[in-house]
Amino acid sequence: MQNTVRQSFWKKVNTYKTGTLFVLPFLVLYLVFVVAPIIVAIFLSMTNYNLFQVPDFIGLKNYELLFMGDDVFITAVANTAIFAVVSGPIGLIASFLFAWIINKAPFSKLFALLFYAPSLTSSIAMSVVWMYFFSPDRYGLVNNVLFNLGLINEPILWNTDPSTILLVIIVISIWMNMGSGFMVFLAGLKNTSQELREAGQIDGVRNATQELLYIVLPQLRPQILFGIINAVVNAFGVFDIALVVAGLPSPDYAGHTIVAHLYDYAFIRYEMGYAAAISVVLFLFTFGIGQLAIKFLSSKEG
């Protein structure tokens, strides 16, 4: 009896051994530097902690304050939601379409480089360019072009007028973040099978749109899933662009995002407990949407 238990134990160890050894180095680093800090952050969200004194436990008070007593946070959630709903789908569809077109176009390598260029530079180098584009005077590139076309008589105050701040952030963000989704789609497209395409042509696929819908997209489901999660996380994590465009705090909080609120409390006011609560809420948003995407896209896998 004991012998068979021992045998089945060693059998189990054997079946798990190889996989575990492959996973272990990554897993240990992941547990120490990602999972453990997340758990600490969840714990901190239920405390009052200013980095210098011992955290003191206050239960769910931070969350209560966040939703009941913090109007600026509600504004931040609304801004982030608008940003996500607009920039997420546009960025995703644009990065896929450009990958698809460029994959077939002549000089595809050069075009791929040009499209990935914004993602290669650091945001510090980029901010100079944005300020030149959206400068709120006659000399800003966008205003200058609109003047010359006779569309406006007075410069648009792109980064100081609350009604345009979010628009500018969305445009810049799509420009900057399209690169990673674009690359993943391009790598996926290189891997789509030529035989399936030919088979499709025999089966009556006539034009590019049909090929896209029936042959290419179904093969790219993993890349699309990755693209969606990438877009969601990017959209809910928007901050540095908002900071460069509109400052902190921005006029009327028009460029205030969830992460801007988090940064404000964590690194300006040093209220780490409250900041941690914001990050937990942020996490719940993105995790929920990500789960939906996974459910929706893998249900067909069967």
Added chain:
Amino acid sequence: MSVEKGLKIRLRDGKIGRLSFGKFVGFLMLTAVAAFMALPLVYVVTTALKPLNELFYFPPRFFVESPTLKNFKDLFLALDGLDVPFTRSLFNSVFVTVTVVILVIVLTCMAAYGLVKHKVPFSNLIFSLILMGMMFSPYVIQIPNYLIVNGLGMVNSYWALIIPKIAVAYNLFLVRQFVQQIPDAFLEAARMDGASEMTIFFKIVMPSLKPVVATLAVFSFVNNWNDFFTPLIFIQNEALKPLPLAMQMISSGNSIARAGAVGAATFITVLPTVLIYVLMQKHVVDSMAYSGIK
């Protein structure tokens, strides 16, 4: 059958095709969008070549009128007041980033292979943790992370810039998708032939993951090369600071006299990311040969 009109052009596969008017307009539009996307790179190049007076034109101009290499000479030879030469910061960045990229590629692919193609205890839990990690804002993790890195005694060493940056949820998720596309029959056949797991991993799995490895290399190189926040909180020793912090040191100080050096430094900071991309892009395209295994 309609007769195709338009210009003759050579397609990528070497065939001669005809470029219709519609396609030509599409190509022009693509070129316009691509030019717009590439503006930051062009701006970085022109700024590095601008003589001092052109850097302070108002309104600023995009292009350079009388290009000069003086900025680079200043940066490497004549920047006084810096405790550490610029070349040392350059070395720090190269060493840290290359080490991180190699470890990221090997450990991430190993983990993805183990999770997808082998039995691993709690594999569902592990995958849930990976998904969770992808969706947590990096900003608050930084504080608990500092406590951990400090506790391990890695602050003020290269380790602080390397070890915590290896296991990235995002990367594992990306590679996992590609490992799933490797057919089991392929691996089984190799096992029948008596190949060890390590041989299978390095001889079959890694080569068939080439496109995603190239993508991974580009992503993690760019992210770590440009990372400003991690060295900011972990490195106080001037000799260990990488380029983004060095750039900050150069641009603080006498900012007007050094504006040219900042332009040159920006150029040198951006150049390797473009190079690694161009280098890896070739592999992404070459690896099309492996797509036959599906």
